[in-house]
Amino acid sequence: MSKKTQVTAEGAFKVSELTFGLTVQPGSSRNFKTGDWRSARPVLDREKCVYCGFCYFYCPDGVYQDMGSDEKYYKADLDYCKGCGVCAYECPKKCIQMVVEEV
Amino acid sequence: MSVTDSTKPVGIEVSLAMAEAVKLAKAEVIAAYPITPQTHIVEHLSDLVANGELDAEYVPVESEQSAMSACIGSSAAGARTYTATSSQGLMLMAEMVFIAPMLRLPIVMAVANRAVSGPINIWNDHSDIMIIRDCGWIQIFAENGQEATDMSIISFKIAEDPRVMMPLILNIDGFTLSHFIEPIVFPEEDKIKQYLPPYETSHKLDITKPMSLGALGPPEVYSEARKAMDDALLASKAGVIRGFEEFAEIFGRKYNLVESYRAEDAETIIVAMGSISETAMVAVDEMRAAGEKVGLVRIRLWRPFPVEEFLAAVEGAKYLAVVDRHFTPGFPEGPVATEVRALMYNNDNRPKIANFVLGLGGRDVPRNHFKHIVEQVKELGTAGSQSRYEMVGVQQ
Amino acid sequence: MNIQHLNSAAVPFEKVTAKTFPKGPESLASGHRACQGCGEVLALRLLLKALGRDFMAVSATGCMEVCTTPYPQSAWEMPWLHVAFENAAAVAAGVDAGNIIRRRKGKLPDRRIPVVAIGGDGATFDIGIQALSGAMERYHENFIYICLDNEAYMNTGIQRSSATPFGASTTTSPAGKFSKGQNTWKKNMPAIAAAHNIPYVATASPAFHLDLMTKMRRAAAIPGPAYIHVYSPCPTGWRMKPELSVDSSRLAVKSRVFPLYEIIDGQYIINKKVDKPIPVADYLKPQGRFKHLTEEDIAQISERVNHEYEHLVKLSEVFDGPLF
Numbered sequence: 001m002s003k004k005t006q007v008t009a010e011g012a013f014k015v016s017e018l019t020f021g022l023t024v025q026p027g028s029s030r031n032f033k034t035g036d037w038r039s040a041r042p043v044l045d046r047e048k049c050v051y052c053g054f055c056y057f058y059c060p061d062g063v064y065q066d067m068g069s070d071e072k073y074y075k076a077d078l079d080y081c082k083g084c085g086v087c088a089y090e091c092p093k094k095c096i097q098m099v100v101e102e103v
Numbered sequence: 104m105s106v107t108d109s110t111k112p113v114g115i116e117v118s119l120a121m122a123e124a125v126k127l128a129k130a131e132v133i134a135a136y137p138i139t140p141q142t143h144i145v146e147h148l149s150d151l152v153a154n155g156e157l158d159a160e161y162v163p164v165e166s167e168q169s170a171m172s173a174c175i176g177s178s179a180a181g182a183r184t185y186t187a188t189s190s191q192g193l194m195l196m197a198e199m200v201f202i203a204p205m206l207r208l209p210i211v212m213a214v215a216n217r218a219v220s221g222p223i224n225i226w227n228d229h230s231d232i233m234i235i236r237d238c239g240w241i242q243i244f245a246e247n248g249q250e251a252t253d254m255s256i257i258s259f260k261i262a263e264d265p266r267v268m269m270p271l272i273l274n275i276d277g278f279t280l281s282h283f284i285e286p287i288v289f290p291e292e293d294k295i296k297q298y299l300p301p302y303e304t305s306h307k308l309d310i311t312k313p314m315s316l317g318a319l320g321p322p323e324v325y326s327e328a329r330k331a332m333d334d335a336l337l338a339s340k341a342g343v344i345r346g347f348e349e350f351a352e353i354f355g356r357k358y359n360l361v362e363s364y365r366a367e368d369a370e371t372i373i374v375a376m377g378s379i380s381e382t383a384m385v386a387v388d389e390m391r392a393a394g395e396k397v398g399l400v401r402i403r404l405w406r407p408f409p410v411e412e413f414l415a416a417v418e419g420a421k422y423l424a425v426v427d428r429h430f431t432p433g434f435p436e437g438p439v440a441t442e443v444r445a446l447m448y449n450n451d452n453r454p455k456i457a458n459f460v461l462g463l464g465g466r467d468v469p470r471n472h473f474k475h476i477v478e479q480v481k482e483l484g485t486a487g488s489q490s491r492y493e494m495v496g497v498q499q
Numbered sequence: 500m501n502i503q504h505l506n507s508a509a510v511p512f513e514k515v516t517a518k519t520f521p522k523g524p525e526s527l528a529s530g531h532r533a534c535q536g537c538g539e540v541l542a543l544r545l546l547l548k549a550l551g552r553d554f555m556a557v558s559a560t561g562c563m564e565v566c567t568t569p570y571p572q573s574a575w576e577m578p579w580l581h582v583a584f585e586n587a588a589a590v591a592a593g594v595d596a597g598n599i600i601r602r603r604k605g606k607l608p609d610r611r612i613p614v615v616a617i618g619g620d621g622a623t624f625d626i627g628i629q630a631l632s633g634a635m636e637r638y639h640e641n642f643i644y645i646c647l648d649n650e651a652y653m654n655t656g657i658q659r660s661s662a663t664p665f666g667a668s669t670t671t672s673p674a675g676k677f678s679k680g681q682n683t684w685k686k687n688m689p690a691i692a693a694a695h696n697i698p699y700v701a702t703a704s705p706a707f708h709l710d711l712m713t714k715m716r717r718a719a720a721i722p723g724p725a726y727i728h729v730y731s732p733c734p735t736g737w738r739m740k741p742e743l744s745v746d747s748s749r750l751a752v753k754s755r756v757f758p759l760y761e762i763i764d765g766q767y768i769i770n771k772k773v774d775k776p777i778p779v780a781d782y783l784k785p786q787g788r789f790k791h792l793t794e795e796d797i798a799q800i801s802e803r804v805n806h807e808y809e810h811l812v813k814l815s816e817v818f819d820g821p822l823f
Contacts, residue, residue, distance in 0.1 A: 012323035013571075015330050021207035021268075021306060022328050022570060024315040029530035029567065029574035037535065053520070057708050058745045060533060060541040062525040080529035084536035085742030098742075131600040134593055158603070160596040165633030169589035172582055172630065176557065176593025179580050182600050184593075198583055206582075308555050308578035308594060310612065315573035317558075317581030324570045 034061065038083025040098040042076050048095035049073045055087035055096060105156060112286035117248040117275065118143035120287045121213060124255035126157040127295050130211075131182040131302070134162035134173035138192040139225045140277035141215040145187055167192035171199035171210075178208035178270075179316060181307035183259060186210065189277055190217035190231040197235060203270045204239035205332050206316055207306060209262035210270040212240075213255070215277040216377070216428075218464040226465020227277045229377065229428035232405075233438045239332055241271040241339050242406040244376040248285030251275045253356060256290060260299050260346045267342035268306065269335055274405075276378040278465065290354050298353050337407045360409035361416045365391060366398030371422040371477050372454075373399045374443060379426070379461065379468050386473035397477050402439075410446060423447075423456045424480040427492065430460045435491040457483035458492035472496065505723075507698040508763045512720035515712035521548055524576070531574040532566040536741025538732030538748055539563060539647045542705040543617065546645060546729070549712035550719060552577040554613040555594055559587035559622035562654040563647060585626040588634040588644055591616035595639045611641050613719040619731075620648040620662035624686050635695035635724045642724045643715075646688060649733035657736040661686040664756075665803070666796055667788045669736075674791035684803065692726035693762045699725040700762040705732075706749035710759060710770060717761075730757045738787025750782040755808040760815070767815040779804055 042055070051072040056064035063081045064074040076087070088096040106113055107123050115123075122144050125133075133152070135145040151157040160177070164170045170186050178184040188196065193214055203210055218224040219231050232242065241261065245251040254273050262271040275281050290298075308316070320328050343360065351357035364384050366372050375383050380401045390397045400416045402409070417423060425444075427437025436444070440458030447453040457480040462468040472495050479493060515521070526547035533540035543563055547556070558564040558581045567574040568581065582590045595614045601607045616634075618627055623646040634642055651669045652658040659672040663681040668674040672681040692700045699721045703711035711729065718725035732747040734740065739747060751757035754777050759770040779801040783789040792800075 010323065011327045013327055015327045015334065018324075018327055018331050019571070021316060022205065022318055022320065022331075023306075024318045024568060024571055024573040026313045026315065026573060026576045026579075027528040029528045029572045032530040032532070032572055034530055034532070053517070057520070057545075058541060058705075060535075060537045060544065060744075061529050061531070062527065062544050063529055066522050077529065082535040084744075085740075086536050086541075086745055089742040090745055131604075132593065132596045134596065158600070160600045162592060162596050162637065164589060164592075165629060165636070168586060169592075169630050169633055172586035172589035173593030173596065175582050176580065176590040176595075177597035177600075178593075180555075180594045180597025180601065181606070182597035184597070199586065202582055308580060310553055310555070310578060313552065313576060313578045315568055315575050315579040315581075317564075317579075318568040318570040318573065319565055320570050328570075 033079045034082050035079045038081060038101060040083045040085070040100045041078060041081060042087050042096045043099045044073060045095040045097070046073055048093045050093055052092060054090045054092060058086050058090045060084065060086065107289040107292065109289065110291065112288050114284055115287050116143060116282060116284050117251050118281045119147045120248060120252040121255045121275070122147035122151065123289065124252045125185050126151045127290065127292055128256045128259050128299055129183065129301070130157070130159055130185040132160045132162065132174070132177035132184045133186065134164050134170050134177065134184070135186045136164050136167045136170045136188070136192060138167070138189050140217060140281050141187045141189045141213065143281065144213060144215070167196040168199065171196035171203070174210045175199060175203055175206065175208055178210050179206065179308050181302070181304060183263070183302040184210045185212070187213040187215065189215045190219050193231045193235055194219065200235060200238045200240065204336065205328070207268045207335065208270055209268055211258040211262055211273065212270065213273045213275060215281045216274050217277040224464040227279045228463045228465070232272065232274050233429040236406060236438065239336055240406065241269055241336065241343065242274065243271065244274045244403055244405055245280065246378050246380050246401060248280065248283060248287050249356070250358065251280060252287050253290065253350065253354070253358070256295060256299060257346050257350050260349070261339070261342050263302050264342040264345065265304070267339045269339050274377065280378040294353050298349060340404070340407050340409060343404055358403060359412070360404040361412040362401045362403060363416045364399040364401070366400050366416060366420070368396060369398030369420055370396040371424060371480060372417050372420040373397065373424045373426060373473060373476065374402065374417070374439065375399065375426040376402045376405065376439065377428070382468055382470055383473050386470040389470065390474060390477060395477065408442065414446065417454065420454045422480045423454045424476040425456060425458050426476070427458055427460050428462055430492055430494065437492050440492065455480065460492050460494040466496065505698055505764050507721045510721045512717045515549055515709050515716065517709065520709070521551065526550070526552055526576050527567070528574045528576060530572065532569070533562065534735045534741070536734045536744045538705055538734070538744035539649050540566070541745065542647055542711065542729045542731050545705060545708050545712050546715045547577070549715040550613060550615070554615055554719070555579070557581070557587050557591040557594060557614065557616045559618035559627060560584035561619040561622055563617060563619070565654055584622055586630050587616040587618045587622060588627060588630040591642055591644070592634040592637065592639050595641050599640065611722070613643055614641050615643045615645060617645045617647065619653070620646060620650060620660045621652040624661045624688055632695065635692060635697050635726070638697070639724055640722050643718045644724070644726045646726070646728045647731045648728060649731040649736060651736050653733050653736045662688070666792050666800055668791060669788070679796060680788070680791065689726065689728050689762065693765065696765070697724040697726060698764050699723070702728045702730070702757065702759055704730045704748040704752050704757060704759060706745050707752065707759060707771070714761070736788070739785050743785050747782070747785065750777065753777045754779045754782040755804050756782050758808055758811055760811060766818045767811065769811065769815050773808065776805070
C-alpha cells in the first residue's frame with residue numbers, strides 16, 4: 001500500500017476565484033506598495049519650498065499630494081515613492097534632498 | 104421591398120442570404136477585409152448598410168489582423184459584432200482569434216472554408232479552420248444554404264447568451280456552399296425580435312463602470328485563466344442546445360449537435376462535416392439500395408466537441424469511415440479521425456476506424472468516393488494493419 | 500460625407516495652465532511597476548490627467564501595458580483594453596465604431612467619447628504602422644493615437660526600432676568595432692501621420708507638461724483622428740541616471756533634437772522656437788547609449804538635427820490652404 005504522491009497547487013488563485021474575462025478593477029495597483037523599491041527617499045526643507053509644484057508635476061508615480069494653500073507644500077506618499085530622485089533634481093530651489101534609507 | 108420580406112422560399116446565393124440574415128439579426132459593427140470566397144458576404148453587407156437597410160457601422164479595415172482587432176474593440180464596447188474571412192485571412196488574424204475567447208467577447212465570424220497556402224489555392228477544404236481549432240471559439244459547420252442562413256442568426260443568440268459569452272465561428276464551405284444558389288426561407292423579422300433580443304451586457308467598456316480588460320497573466324495566473332476559458336467553452340454546449348431548441352420552437356426548423364442519416368442500424372458509418380454531407384447522403388441511399396448497411400453521422404458542433412451525442416450516434420457500428428478535409432503533415436491521421444479515435448479508445452466495443460482525406464483544395468468529391476471509403480474501411484481499419492489516412496483519388 | 504474645408508485651429512479647447520493644472524485624483528494610479536524615473540510613465544500620467552476619466556484607453560503591448568496591469572492589478576482609472584502589440588490603433592477604431600453605433604441607437608449619452616490608443620515606438624513605427632495608417636485613413640471621429648517614444652523596444656530588452664536615433668547603441672544595433680550603433684536616421688512619424696490628411700498632429704515632451712497636456716485636450720476636441728508623438732526618456736534603456744529623465748526631455752527640445760510643433764489641417768506651427776539651441780552634445784552626453792560616439796559623430800548628428808529643424812521652420816512658413 002504505497003502513499004499517493006501529493007501535488008501542491010501552484011496558482012495564486014483557484015479557477016473559481018478568477019474574475020469573468022479576467023477583468024481587473026480600476027486603480028487596484030494601489031494594493032502594490034512600490035515604496036519598498038527605493039534606497040533613498042526625498043526629504044523636503046519646507047523653509048526653502050516656494051510651492052511651485054514641480055515635484056508634483058514631474059513625479060512619474062504621482063506620489064505627491066497638494067497639502068493646500070494654507071500648508072503650501074507637496075507631500076510624498078512614501079508607500080509608493082520609488083526614490084528616483086526626479087523631484088529633487090527638478091526642484092528649482094533645491095529644497096529636496098535624497099536621503100539614503102536606513103537598512 | 105427587401106428579399107427578406109418574402110415568406111416563400113427565395114432563390115438566392117448562400118453568401119447573400121447569410122448577409123441578409125446578419126441584417127435581420129441587426130448586427131451593429133461589421134469590421135471585415137475581403138478574401139475569396141467570403142467576398143460576397145461582406146460586399147452585400149456593405150450594400151445593405153449603404154442603402155440604410157442595416158443600421159450599422161461598417162469598418163473597411165486594411166487587413167484581417169485589423170479586422171479581428173476592431174471586432175474585439177467593438178464587442179468590448181458592447182456592440183453586436185460580425186465579421187467573415189477565409190484561409191489566409193483567418194491565419195493572419197490568428198493572434199487575435201486566440202485572444203477573443205479569453206476576453207469573453209461574443210463575436211460572430213463566418214469562415215468560408217478555403218485551402219491554406221501553399222501553394223495558393225482559393226477553393227474549398229477545411230484546412231483553415233482545422234489549423235485554428237485550438238482557438239477557444241465555439242465552432243459550427245453548416246451543410247446547406249438554409250442552415251447557413253439560420254445559423255447566421257442562431258450564432259448571435261448562442262454567443263451572446265449571458266451563460267455563454269464566447270465568440271463563435273460559423274463554417275461554410277467556400278464556393279461549394281457560399282456561392283451556390285439555393286431556395287432559402289428567411290426567418291420572419293418579428294419572430295426574430297422574439298428570438299434574438301438586442302445585445303445588452305454589463306461586460307463592456309463603460310465610463311460609468313470602468314474596468315481593465317486584457318491584463319497580463321503571469322505564471323501564477325495563466326493556467327487557471329486558460330482553464331477558466333476552457334470551462335466556459337465546454338459549458339457553452341448547453342447554450343448551443345438552448346439556441347437550437349428555441350429556434351425550433353419559433354421557426355420550426357430543428358438543428359442538432361450531431362445529425363444521423365440512416366445510421367441507427369448501420370454496420371458502417373461515414374463521419375463527415377459540412378456540405379459534402381449532402382453528396383454523402385445520396386451515396387448512402389444508393390449503397391442502401393444495393394444492400395449495404397451504411398449510414399452517415401454529420402458533426403454540426405465541432406467545438407466544444409459533442410462527446411455524448413457523437414458516441415450515441417455511432418453506437419453499434421462496426422466500422423467508422425472518418426472523412427477529413429485536411430491532413431496533418433508528419434502524422435498518420437487527420438484531425439477529425441484522430442479525435443474520434445481518441446474518444447473511442449477506452450470503449451471496449453470500439454469500432455474499426457479508418458481515415459480518408461477527401462477534396463483538398465477544391466477537388467471534387469463525387470458519390471463514388473464515399474462508396475470507395477465504405478469498401479476500404481473494412482480493410483484499413485483492421486487491427487494490426489498500418490494505420491494511415493488514404494488521400495482518396497490522389498496517386499503517388 | 501461632405502468634403503469641406505476644415506478649420507480645426509478654431510475648434511475651442513481648454514488649455515492647461517499652471518493655475519488650471521488639474522489637481523484631482525490621478526487618472527493613473529500609483530503602485531504601477533514602471534522603472535524609477537521612467538519618463539514614459541510620467542508622460543502617460545500627465546496625458547491621462549489632462550482628460551480626467553471621461554474617455555476610453557486602448558494599449559498596445561509594451562512597457563506601459565505590462566507595468567500597469569499584471570493580474571489582478573490595474574493602474575488605469577478609466578475603461579481600458581489591451582489586445583496585442585501591433586493593433587492598438589485597430590482595436591481603438593473598433594471601440595469607436597461600437598460607441599458610435601450605440602450612441603446612435605440611444606444606448607449611450609449623446610456626446611463624443613475620446614478613444615485613446617497608446618503605443619510605444621515599436622508598436623507605432625514598426626509592427627503597428629499598418630493598423631495606425633488604416634485607422635487614420637478611415638478617419639475615425641474620436642480616435643486619438645499617442646506614441647510614447649522611448650526610441651527602442653524597451654519592454655523586451657532595449658532592441659532597436661525605426662525610432663532609434665542615429666548613433667544610439669541598442670542590443671540589436673550595438674556599438675562595436677565595426678558599428679556606430681544605429682546606422683539609419685529616425686523615421687519621421689509626425690510627417691507620416693500628417694500625410695494621412697488628419698486634422699491634428701502634435702509633438703510633446705513631458706518636461707513641457709502644460710504644453711503636453713494642452714495638446715491632449717486639443718486632440719480630443721478636434722473631430723477626426725489625432726496623432727501625438729511624445730518624447731519619453733527611458734533611464735534604463737538610455738543608460739542614464741533616473742533623476743535626469745525629465746531634464747533629458749527638456750534638453751531634447753532645447754537642442755532642437757525634438758522640436759515641439761503642431762500640424763493642424765496640414766499647417767505646421769512651431770510651438771517653441773529654438774533660435775539659440777544648446778549643443779546637441781549636452782543632450783547626448785548624459786546618455787550611456789551614445790558614449791561611444793566621437794566628436795566627429797556628434798558633429799554629424801548636430802548638422803542633421805539643425806538641418807531638420809530649419810526644414811521644419813520652412814514648412815511652417817509655407818501654407819496654401821488645407822488640402823481637404
